[in-house]
Amino acid sequence: MTRTGTSGGAAGVDPEALWTPAERPRRGRPPAHSRAEITTAAVALADAEGLGAVTMRAVASRIGAGTMSLYSYVPNKETLLELMIDEVGGGHTLPSGPSGDWRADLRHLCHEQRAIMRRHPWLPEALPARRTFGPNTLAALEYALAALAPAGLDGPAGLEVFSLLSGFVASHVTHELAQEEAAGSTGRAFHDAQARYLRSPAVTDTCPRVAAALTAPGGAASPDATFDRLLNRMLDGLTAAG
Structure with a gap:
């Protein structure tokens, strides 16, 4: 309550x-x-x-x-x-106004949010407890709503988009930092053991699609590239929503 x-x-x-x-x-x-x-x-x-x-x-x-x-x-x-x-x-570095390319503007805003959350790893944990918007948050929100104007979304829909993207960034950074910490503490031996387990019959026979997806060849993408790819999928979904 x-x-x-x-x-x-x-x-x-x-x-x-x-x-x-x-x-x-x-x-x-x-x-x-x-x-x-x-x-x-x-x-x-x-x-x-x-x-x-x-x-x-x-x-x-x-x-x-x-x-x-x-x-x-x-x-x-x-x-x-x-x-x-x-x-x-207030750590956002935003232009004085949007460019007119709403996808590029929102992508820039989300990258700024990610940078802030990585500098202050406690922020994703704190955000759910926020009860009011201060001047810096309002400035970022004003920029986001202005950026979304060319997309044809009304004010309430724009607020939903801002909340959705901010939640995505917070969740991604939380996962990103946790993975980095785990990688640093477990080392290469754990990852090799994980790969052997995923290729074992215990996994491939019962969950073949999962095993194939998790052991697919290809170099690991950089954290920045991974964030960009997922963010682009989020932005694509915005135009598909009714």
């Missing part, structure tokens, strides 16, 4: 207070820290140790602040996660 805060924000997040803070003059000493500093520290911690390492106490320690003082800048961990997601989302 989704929790709701006092201001109507899901999971304790108030989008209005988060993304459109009122500028109020402060009296006395200037604040010792800033929301931007806290967000940067949380992102660095997640990059180094994973999303599970991000706690209010750990972030406070990283910037040399007391844990309770952090709550005067960021009211809860849910809000901190929203700030982190939008902060790294």
Whole structure:
């Protein structure tokens, strides 16, 4: 069940207070820290140790602040996660406007998303918990909707496409990173044993199509080429959908 805060924000997040803070003059000493500093520290911690390492106490320690003082800048961990997601989302390198070739524009956006997720491996895990769109996410979404205009998709369909492609990229990067980690830990001996098993009668007699597909000759494609091939199939399916 989704929790709701006092201001109507899901999971304790108030989008209005988060993304459109009122500028109020402060009296006395200037604040010792800033929301931007806290967000940067949380992102660095997640990059180094994973999303599970991000706690209010750990972030406070990283910037040399007391844990309770952090709550005067960021009211809860849910809000901190929203700030982190939008902060790294600003890593997109997008042109000022789409080119008119919607496939090329979306392909560029997806490659940018993949690069961001590889730089911040915790991001695919964090995205399902996102409750609101910050300015960087909205900018990417605006670009995607503008890029899709020549495809003749209306606004709701464009939002579905953006969600579909973002989900594909997140899933692919998660699988990609897991495969790289596994390859590094198991070595060549495991892959040789796997090939022998797939060619054994235990597999070829019961699942001949699977065995043939998994042992087909041909050099392994580069990660970039594999991503491109799968992304192209996704884009082809967009025009085939009703």
